[in-house]
Amino acid sequence: MRPVELNESIRRSLAELVGYADELRDLDQALGDGDLGVTISLGANAVIESLTTLADDATPAEIAKTCAKAFANANPSTMAALVAGGLLAGSKTWAGLTEIGTADAGRFIRAAGENIGQRGKTQIGDKTILDAIMPAADALEVASDGTSGLDAAIAGAERAVVETRDLQSRRGRASWMQERSIGLQDPGATAFWRYLESWRAAESVAAKGKELA
Amino acid sequence: MKKIINEPDRFVDEMIEGILLAHPDLVKTPGTDPRVLVRADAPLAGRVGILTGGGSGHLPLFKGYVGMGLCSGVAIGNVFSSPSSQQIFEATKAISGGAGVLYLYGNYGGDVFNFDLAGDLAELEDIPTQTVVGRDDVASQPNERKTDRRGVAGIFFAYKAAGAAAERGDTLEEVAAIAEDVVEHTATMGVGLSPTIFPTTGAKSFDLPEGEMEIGIGIHGEPGIHRGPLETADAIADRLVTALIADLDLTAGDRVAVLVNGLGATPLEELYVLYRRVHQILTGLNISIAKKYVGEYATSLEMAGASISFLKVNDARLALLQAPAKSPFFEEV
Structure with a gap:
């Protein structure tokens, strides 16, 4: 994927993601302070x-650094700063690249996840966004092509999101709920899964547009 | 709970307002967030900025050390809680003069988390940052795990030295190295006699029976290493000084800077009674006192008690302590 295509794909996918803002707000209201919907849409x-x-x-x-800066400043919150830091760490894996392949996307996502884990002192299973990020990175890094890689990443993230329902929140505001957090789906992990889905939806709309043209 | 306050929730903001009104020649709020305070002449072009921050309730820590020859700015949290990463980031931008920014604050989880996040945001704006955390509380971890120690009053030495280095135009790497060197040679231990009362909830920071003291207690009421009947000033000083000498491995001929610090409710008179004994012990061991500070440098609201900090000095560290400085709560001429 060339930079101009990357830029367009990010924009199209984020326009799709905004459609999930209400779902994310509701999940976050049950488990946190409810500002995730606003953080994502703004x-x-x-x-x-x-x-x-x-x-x-x-x-x-x-392009990645531009995303990080804009996201951090739109609605200042801990989540926004964590995501921005993750994007910054991811962007460093792309130094010198002029085109992005599926494995590059996987490396980016892994570096972002590692940074989020390090900053937030979070591990997989703590019921955070990290739970969805790492399976997606695994899938993309070994994929033979973009389409199958994205499908596998979405499947892995979705599985992780469903699994967060049985987990107790161990980090952030949600951890204050202790065992009452069990049964509730993690909003951060859901946000990442929905972003991957948004990417697939946007790509398929764009592909149809090209066929018609 | 008896306190001279208005709305408990407005306590921090009204305190900051008071500082700004009292010292408009020294400090200012650069933007719209009252929780970000910087020196009145910030940013200084070509100079390294030094940013500190942390929870409220510790004056003169942290806000009181913003000024010439000390910190360039501070991000202020609620009582005993960290400022947000965004506030730290705003403060970073406000003091950045093109030579980078040193983050210098006490080693507490929430502060580390938010300063690290802010460092990422600063990097996105091409502002290089380095971090040195104060970690001088000897009672919080043994010497083998000294990098995990909490930061308490001894961070004052690091402010003073790093601030002087930034003021004379040292690079970010040099200022950070000086702060690290000072932190490495600083040790503090405290004694608590009665707790802090939180203004918002009225809760106590710890429980201590009448007539007892706790050696090594933290400035948020973290447990210490010894609890027992209250002892004389001399006996308390003996305990604290013995621990500090061992930790810094001080021997005859060494030189130290001494800070006897009140935790909020203990009168200056008692601090001088402590200092008297500290002076006697050190002189007796042929350890010379190159610089001394007695007063309130890092408090815990109305907690009663005191702490003693030593910085082992050499000529370089001593010169930085002696350099001029001026802030709302500290002046060296």
Whole structure:
């Protein structure tokens, strides 16, 4: 994927993601403070706006850093800063790249997840966004092509999201609920899964558009 | 609970307002967030900025050390809780003069988390940052795990030295190395006699029966290493000084800077009674006192008690302590 295509794909997928804002808000209200819907919708729109004005010759790493900066500043919160830090860490795996392949996406996501884990002192199974990120990274890194890799990443993330329902929250505000958090689906992990789904939906709409044209 | 406050929830903001009104020549709020305070002349072009921060309730820590030759800015949290990463990031931008920013604060989980996140955000804005955490509380971890110790009053030495280095134009790497060197040679131990009362909830920070003291207690009421009947000032000083000498491995001929710090409710008179004994012990061991500070440098609201900090000095560290500084709560001329 060339930088211009990457830029367009991110924008299309984030426009899709905003449609999940209410679901994320409701999940977060049950488990946290309910601001995840706003963080995602304001953040997504801010990223779309900043990518629209980004120069065509921006590298993949520059595109990722632009996303990070816009997301962090849109609705300041711990989640926004964690995601921004993750994107920054991911962008470093793209240094020098002029095109992005499926395995590059996997490496990016892994580095982002590792940064989030390190900053938040979080491990897989703590019922956080990390639970969905790492299976997706695993799937993308070994995929033979983009379509099957994305499908496998979505399947892995979805499985992890469903599994978070049986887990007790160990990090962040949700951990204050202790055993009462069991039975509730983690909003952060859901957000990441929904983003992958948004990417697939946006790509398929774009592909249909190309067929018609 | 008897306190001179208005709305408990407005306690922190009204305290900051008071500092700004009293010292407009020294500090300012650069943006719209009252929890970000920087020196009045920030940012200083070409100079390293030093950012500190942490929970409220410890004045003069942290806000009191923003000024010439000390910290460039501070991000302020609620009582005993960390400022947000966004507040730290705003403060970072406000003090960045193009030479990078040193994060210098006490080693507590929430603060580390938020400063690290803010460092990522700063990197996105091409502001290089380095981090040194104060970790001087000898009672919080044994010497083998000294990097995990909590930060308490001894961070004052690091502010003073790093601030002087930044003021004379040292690079970010040099300022960070100086802060690290000072932290490495600083040790503190405290004694608690009565707890802090939280202004919002009225809860106590710890429980201590009448007539008892706790050696090694933290400035948020973290458990210490010895609880027992209250002893004389000399006996308390003996306990604290013995621990500090062992931890810093001080021997005859060494030089130290001494800080006898009140935790909020203990009068200055009692601090001088403590200092008297500290002075006697050190002089008796032929350890010379190169610089001394007696007063309130890091408190825990109205907690009664005191702490003693030593910085082992050499010529370089001593020169940085002696350099001029001026902030709302500290002045060296």
